[in-house]
Amino acid sequence: MGRIAAVYDWLDERAAIRSLVRKGLYEAVPVRGAWFYTLGSATLVLILLQLVTGIFLTLVYVPSVTEGWASLNYLKQHDAFGSIVRGIHLWSAYILLFVIGLHMVRTFFSGSYKRPRELNWVTGVGLFILVLVMAITGAFLPWDQAAYWTAVVVTNVPSYTPFIGSFIRALWRGGDFVGPITLTRTFGIHVWLVPAILFPLILAHLALLRKHGEFGSYINYRGAYRRREGVDVPPAPAQRPIEPPYPAVPTDELWAAPLETEDFFPFQTFKDGLVSVVLVIVVFLLAVAIGAPLEPIADPSTTSYTPVPEWFFLPLDELLLLVPQQLIPLVLVLPAGGVLLLLALPFIDRGPERNPFERPAVMVPGAFAVLFVVILTLLGSGRLFNL
Amino acid sequence: MAHREPRRLSRRQFAFLGTQAVGAVVTLLLGIPIVGFILSPLFHRQQAVWRQVGDISGVPDRQPTKFEVSFPLDEWTNANVNLAVYVVKINSNYLVFSNVCTHMQCPVRWQSDLGQFLCPCHGGLYDITGTNIGGPPPKPLPQYVHRIDGTTLFIQNSFTESI
Numbered sequence: 402m403g404r405i406a407a408v409y410d411w412l413d414e415r416a417a418i419r420s421l422v423r424k425g426l427y428e429a430v431p432v433r434g435a436w437f438y439t440l441g442s443a444t445l446v447l448i449l450l451q452l453v454t455g456i457f458l459t460l461v462y463v464p465s466v467t468e469g470w471a472s473l474n475y476l477k478q479h480d481a482f483g484s485i486v487r488g489i490h491l492w493s494a495y496i497l498l499f500v501i502g503l504h505m506v507r508t509f510f511s512g513s514y515k516r517p518r519e520l521n522w523v524t525g526v527g528l529f530i531l532v533l534v535m536a537i538t539g540a541f542l543p544w545d546q547a548a549y550w551t552a553v554v555v556t557n558v559p560s561y562t563p564f565i566g567s568f569i570r571a572l573w574r575g576g577d578f579v580g581p582i583t584l585t586r587t588f589g590i591h592v593w594l595v596p597a598i599l600f601p602l603i604l605a606h607l608a609l610l611r612k613h614g615e616f617g618s619y620i621n622y623r624g625a626y627r628r629r630e631g632v633d634v635p636p637a638p639a640q641r642p643i644e645p646p647y648p649a650v651p652t653d654e655l656w657a658a659p660l661e662t663e664d665f666f667p668f669q670t671f672k673d674g675l676v677s678v679v680l681v682i683v684v685f686l687l688a689v690a691i692g693a694p695l696e697p698i699a700d701p702s703t704t705s706y707t708p709v710p711e712w713f714f715l716p717l718d719e720l721l722l723l724v725p726q727q728l729i730p731l732v733l734v735l736p737a738g739g740v741l742l743l744l745a746l747p748f749i750d751r752g753p754e755r756n757p758f759e760r761p762a763v764m765v766p767g768a769f770a771v772l773f774v775v776i777l778t779l780l781g782s783g784r785l786f787n788l
Numbered sequence: 789m790a791h792r793e794p795r796r797l798s799r800r801q802f803a804f805l806g807t808q809a810v811g812a813v814v815t816l817l818l819g820i821p822i823v824g825f826i827l828s829p830l831f832h833r834q835q836a837v838w839r840q841v842g843d844i845s846g847v848p849d850r851q852p853t854k855f856e857v858s859f860p861l862d863e864w865t866n867a868n869v870n871l872a873v874y875v876v877k878i879n880s881n882y883l884v885f886s887n888v889c890t891h892m893q894c895p896v897r898w899q900s901d902l903g904q905f906l907c908p909c910h911g912g913l914y915d916i917t918g919t920n921i922g923g924p925p926p927k928p929l930p931q932y933v934h935r936i937d938g939t940t941l942f943i944q945n946s947f948t949e950s951i
Contacts, residue, residue, distance in 0.1 A: 467867045554892045575829040581863040582829055702856050702872040704887055704897040707908040721892060722910040726926040
């Protein structure tokens, strides 16, 4: 027995790593459409990039209205590698928002949120919201003009909550106006509070994924063949071997187990890795070529600076512009209603059908919702950048 | 007389309740100071500070003029924060505006070509008396609490109406 095998055996006897590795690497995943399933792992890779670069940024950043901007200005002037780290943190955040959105749209489209995967969807919606909170709170921290006015506007939005609005605003700001406590509170939320919830939630999301197996897409299932004329529905699961974790005795045999599976490692990991490495290279190039901007330090007395929202805040900013003064709370009601609908989705759309073309009652409103957000974004960018 | 069942806890019930009681004690001992800590800035009364804006005898009629005033930040830092003050003279009356828009608190500016105050974020408009006349702002432009000694303007770090 080789020395490495002996070490492996020693570890296995004490930490049961053999079954862990087997479970982690050799799980069955659906074969067809697998490039679409790389969006989840790309989301994870980008979040881990945030974690690593974020940890290292705390080596220089000071959460203070007098020194926060100065510490990042020092980075910009005197530390080329530190600037790249900050650039990676910014650009991977931007791309993360885009990829997690695509991951969500993909899941919506494929109907993967249906029984028994409702909680995969619910934890995913939670992660999406937490990532948005990270993006918004992160935008406050540089305390340049862009950051300051983002902080002012964003913390002012909840003040339009009926009855308790100004209380919520004061709670976030640590007073009536944006100041030193706004920055320390937002820093605490960004580096500790949200990550402390986000990372355990990622573990839960992954554990649920492994529990039920990757659903994939309707094209992998017998259900896809049901309505096609002149095509035979492939044999029922009882007549072919089913790989765990897919159930051997399914509750709904048309949609329980994919027709063809392959091992997660190395087939899916190769696709996942390729997509992720392309994204990491793009992030790195953007970080080096463009980097993270730093405008002049926050100045509340300006009468010449025009605040421009972060691009991911554009749909809400456009709503702020369009909603008349009597209806400003709509700016809170619409996103809150959207989140509630997303959370409720798997409990509303409960039928077994996964084929998106057979689910118009869900796909059409979903497409309109996406269109609404895209149009608001286009209107906002057209207004602000004279496109 | 019926036999009276002794009402005593089983060992299991006792341990069950005890575990919950321990959890409740820890939650309370941690929860009270943490919640108080989060809420404490809400009960912190901002100190009224007066600052001299300057001589306003040169402010022309119906031409809002910008001044900048430095106030101490009301927390632990020694730093100051600069605030913008628009002084408007109409006949012999003075109005003393802040640059804070009542919609989303963006920095309002005087547009002499429009003859109006404009908020660059969402297009809010105020006339020269600070009345909100267009766009989303729900209230007039805020005015500082102020006093005028002769021709010297002083302002306090608070508005006449909360926004």
